[in-house]
Amino acid sequence: MSTEAPKLSPVEKIKEESQFLKGTIDTEMAADSDHFGKSDIQLLKFHGTYQQDDRDKRLELKKAGGGKAYAMMVRCRIPGGRITSEQMLAQLDLCDELGDSTMKITTRQTLQLHGVLKKDLRATIHRINEIQLSTLAACGDVNRNVMCCPAKRADGVHQAMVQLTDELVTALAPQTPAYHELWLTDPETGEKTLEGGGPIVEPLYGPTYLPRKFKVGIALPEDNCIDIYTQDLGFLAVVRDGAIIGYNVLVGGGMGVTPALKRTYPALAKRMAFCTPEQAVEVSKAVIKVQRDHGNRADRKVARMKYLVDEWGVEKFRRAVEEQFGQPLADCEPDDVTGFDDHMGWQDQGDGKWSYGLNIENGRLYDNDKRQLKAMMREVCRTFGTELRMTGHQSIIVTDVDPADKDKLIEIIKRHNVPTTEETSTVRRWSMACVALPTCGLAITESERRLPSLIDDLEQPLAKLGLDKERFTIRVTGCPNGCARPYNADLALVGKAKDKYTLFAGGGWLGNRLAYLYKDLVPSDQIAGEIVAIASAYKANRNDGESLGDFCARVGQEDLTVMAAAAPTP
Template identity: 80%
Template sequence: MSTDTPKLSKVEKIKEESQFLAGTIGPEMAADTDHFGDADIQLLKFHGTYQQDNRDQRAELKKTGGGKAYSMMVRCRIPGGRITSSQMLAHLDMCDELGDSTMKITTRQTIQLHGVLKSDLRKTINRINEIGLSTLAACGDVNRNIMCCPAKINDGIREQLNQLTDELTIALAPQTPAYHELWVEDPETGEKTLEGGGEPTGVVEPLYGPRYLPRKFKMGIALPEDNCIDIYTQDVGFLAVVRDGKIIGFNVLAGGGMGTTPALKEKTYPALAKRMAFCTPDQAVEVAKAILKVQRDYGNREDRKIARMKYLVDKWGIDKFRRAVEEYLGTPLKDCTEDDVTGFDDHMGWQDQLDGKWSYGLNIENGRLYDNEKVQLKAAMRAACKEFNTELRMTGHQSIIFTDIDPADKDKLTKIFSDHGVRLTEDTSTVRRWSMACVALPTCGLAITESERYLPSLIDGLEAPLAKLGLDKDRFTIRMTGCPNGCARPYNADLAFVGKAKEKYTFYAGGGWLGNRLAYVYKDLVPADTLVDEIVGVCSAYKSHRNEGESLGEFCTRVGRDELESLAAAAPRP
């Protein structure tokens, strides 16, 4: 470890003094209050939950002299997004019984429950463990949910990716007993109440130490022809190198991350991961540990705004960073092979599993499952899970794949969706299918603008103009976030909108669906009610001036910001 003694940030001190994440969470849960104190709010993240308040209710509560409408968001850890039908049904029950009656599929292939009251928090996390899942390390300054290609294609390759995902999840999981003591064991007797969630191995964290990591840490595993988990946005990425139908190793990428702080634009920025080295399959877990240890020991613990590993990689350069990783690993690594990302399959619609069965990817707009008078998404999920009792897989675009469907049952599955008013993937416009948004208002404390609640109406306004331009079949990504933290990975999208001020967004252009190029700021402080016209202008310019085979993001990059603005202003609107 580094011998330097850093000036620790407030959160670092909270972690160090927490007795391995226990803090005073137990006594606070027993207290007759509707919210937790500041220190425990930080520690609860490691346990998979954030304290929030409904910002839609703030003004009304203030008028009546009340406080904030507090609740908890609870996030699962679901490696690679793989979940059983019974586990999905249990989540649907919990969102009705303990949450706000909706649930969210996240951009990291997992599930969030919203609106859980403090008094129901232990019951919720206990039930999640009871069904064989966990919330430990779904949030916090640790390795979070590991993303992996969700496709169930029996080609002998994707199963190896899933196996590595599971091995890494176990190897990099926190070992503190506090999680089990708080959520799994009986609070009065200390006896274990269930078998789910694994067993703690001791008080001392052999990998993380008492301060854990300086900041959140994200990993993803992908194939060159199928970068469906946005590998370049990860702190660490393992890109499979395949020869003659077998994985011979991985090109290891390091230093990606999306979040930024506008007020500190020279200091904070989004970054794509850099190609570091090649490792063999049997080296992968130890390489991941070595990278994590370098970030643990040399990442910034004074200023959380520049504590992500991307800043360390940029400060040192990838060569110095690689040498540090090799030192921790105890052996040199080979250089990356020529393999790089070349494609992106969202796995929507019907796909052949190559084993006589099929999978069906259902597009879930912005990942929100709900029921109303027009659409009954939750009811459709219940019916499909009960009918087929199959494995489900959540995608990095917030959607769901139903696996192992017999060819004779294909119409039965889609009829369930149609009977519940759910739009089938094949009836979803291309622009809607390739869009995604973060939660934002009303529950995210960082949100400046709307995102999830606004993007659908923006897409509504785009569909007809794009069809008139003849671009309704063109694939490009549109992503929206309520703040610059970038939870929907906006900074490498073809077009993106990041909340900057009330009802105003920063408009980014020039990324791409392949995920290996950053977008640039096209316009700042764009009013929400002008976004559709701004997008149509860019798309019209693209239609008139693109090169053959050029994508929207490539076009925006080629012409640059100034010319794009001129072309868009002059472009006819359909």
């Protein structure tokens, strides 16, 4: 039997030779070129930016004999989606001045800019840091943006979750000084323009960081609004007598799939153990160290922690975590997810103030002749000046609204032709899509640009069926990588070929069950009909109180196909 170590993937070599993520980014930044080289493209992800090109312009440029229309996507790290009005205004300025004039709220409660030119990248990241935000670890093979329930409440439970979120962000952040050297230091003088940086040391990650990206989320049993079962590491709060006594620790969730490789698959996290609030940070470090030391570094397609957890089994994985942690952990408490609140509309904070959740379709903030979402956000920020919180469904919450100012907020929203949450259909409110075309290099089909018209085609038939108030999730991704978390939704569309999608069914809005493949290679123009047929079958055959996802899971793919074909359509 061979004792040779497995051959590492090319990205591992890039990380190892990068001098803790510095690479040759500074040299390439100074070069007269509109794009970065292959090695630095990988390293830039750790700094919060992806190199992309506008695929709408490829053919046009090719015909003209030119290259690609390169630009950078820049993503912030915004723990729990919490951002001040001042920071939001600054981000809106950035998207107008250095981006493509739009901004995207992501499915991980943060913001990303598109269309930033290479020559403007340093200025963009520098300005983000000037407003006390960061892009470090928003992407790359490290812990990314920590998700947490965005609801603002006066109770100690939500405050404790926010505290843990901030502790995890600090404890799990990369320590390399390369970020400060590249983006916060004057390239002419070498002087730091913002404080930060330190000696080259990565006590948690080591010189090659993690085998793949890593995602953490914190949720409540009655409110799984951050999709805890899709996280690499989840902390499910265990509450007794109004206080968090600890967390059920879940490990091994992840959505990405490579369709041609059967060894890849979506996975929901598994319940591993219970930890006290005081243990949570060190437990998270222990989990990361196990993945760091044992995750697959030869094949990035199976490098997520879910594959290690499945290969070992959760008990062996738990023993390895306990060894890193230094002591045994208690077994999980019986608490599990039971509800999901999207926090839209008016909600009482419990301190005399109110929060208003505004549905932002697919998270895209823009201004055009029909709607002025950016202008609306600017006026809201300037008028109220309160904290904003972004949700895991790409929407936004305005907090700390005085009861006397409720009508003022709604008036601002309506004056900019933005639909209020109350004016938004249930099916649109519970849908979401990834960016996909034209900027995502992985996209096979449309997603964000396709979903609104699909919802248009569904609203009237659902109303005729009497299902317009029925809550179910529809999620669309332009490729199987699953950035919009499709594989645990009631219904989902995943790009498979040009203008064709795989239709999944049988997950659920609760997020704790995987969907199954219902039909493959569905043409784009047939999607609405397929979904209406499923809805019709649901209406005719459901049990009392049964959700659409529960119904699809109960009857299975074969029977659902028969029922959908037989059900009368509106």
